[in-house]
Amino acid sequence: MNALSRLPLAWKALAPMLLMVLALAGTTTLLVRQVQETDETYSQLLAREATGAVYAARANIVAFDLSVATWRALSLDQPEEYATTLRLLEAMPAAFDRQMRRLAPAVAGTPHEAAAARLARDFPPLHALAQRAVQMSARGERPAALELLKREFVAPVTALREQTQGLTAALTEAAEAQSAAVTAQVASAARTKLMVAGGLVLACLVFAAWLLFALVSRPTSALHAAMQGAAAGRLDAAVPGTGRGDELGAMARALEGFLAGLRETAGLRAQQEEQRRAAEAARRQEMQQLADNLQREVGSVVEGIASAATELGAAAKSMAAIAERTSQRASTVAQATAEANANVGTVASAAEELTASVSEISRQVQEIS
DSSP: HHHHTTTTTHHHHHHHHHHHHHHHHHHHHHHHHHHHHHHHHHHHHHHIHHHHHHHHHHHHHHHHHHHHHHHHHHHHOOOOOOOOHHHHHHHHHHHHHHHHHHHHHTTSTTTTHHHHHHHHHHHHHHHHHHHHHHHHHHHHHHHHHHHHHHHHHHHHHHHHHHHHHHHHHHHHHHHHHHHHHHHHHHHHHHHHHHHHHHHHHHHHHHHHHHHHIIIHHHHHHHHHHHHHHHTTTTSSSSSSSTTTTSSHHHHHHHHHHHHHHHHHHHHHHHHHHHHHHHHHHHHHHHHHHHHHHHHHHHHHHHHHHHHHHHHHHHHHHHHHHHHHHHHHHHHHHHHHHHHHHHHHHHHHHHHHHHHHHHHHHHHHHHHHH
16 A cells, blocks of 8 residues: 555556456456357367268268169160269269268267268168169169169168158257257356456456545545644644655645644744733733832831821920910010110120220231331
């Protein structure tokens, strides 16, 4: 199967036709052989029974001619007729013997062999008796010749002719029976060989159909299913037929490379998606951490503000109390201030006077120096 899978698709398509041609050639060979066997069988039939019937019939003709020539010569009672009849009678033994020699192979080993032997034995005495009667009649002894023929020739020659006719009929019937048997045998053999040829053709058709299904149709369907799976996104499906050496194997390997590229692309996309998700998770974690830190800091500030507010409240209360006390003392301070202002004016005047005195002392010192 591996070797067949490496054949090109063109050879796989031609394989069923080659099988059909071989089947037809085998069928034709069987039929030709059957015709040859039939021809040989009929040739054997013609060489035995049919040919024997022909030769037996010819022997019967010779026996008939013997009787006719003898009675004709005695009936005409003419010298020239006697001479002609004697010449005919002289040639008849050779003719009869020739037919019997041809008949012998046809009846050899059959029940008709004894009848043929009796014919060969009975003809020479009858021929000699006919010659004797004709010669007697030619010498003027016609009545004695007729009496001789009636007494010793008529019954034996009639029996001889009946024997030849019976042998001819028997051989003809045997030939017909054998012909019918041969015909039936040939018909049976022809039917058998036709059935064998039909079975061979059917087997070739079944094998061709299996070959097309196993080597072309099924791999094509499997490759088509793999292509549909790839189109549907099933990139991890196994691609069948990548080890084949034909066009389907090349297509399978191309599809496998295409799927490998798609799987690599899908892997890169998945890796990028994972990296994007990791980056988003890290960013969310950083934002959450930043929010937590901000919440803690804002909480601290709010707590500080709340504490400061509490302290300010206490300070405000204290300042309110101080303010109240201050306002009570303000009047006293105001009075003291007025007095202080008066004292300050006095001090200022004294200071101006002191300044003037110092300036004067300085001028005098300068003058002195």
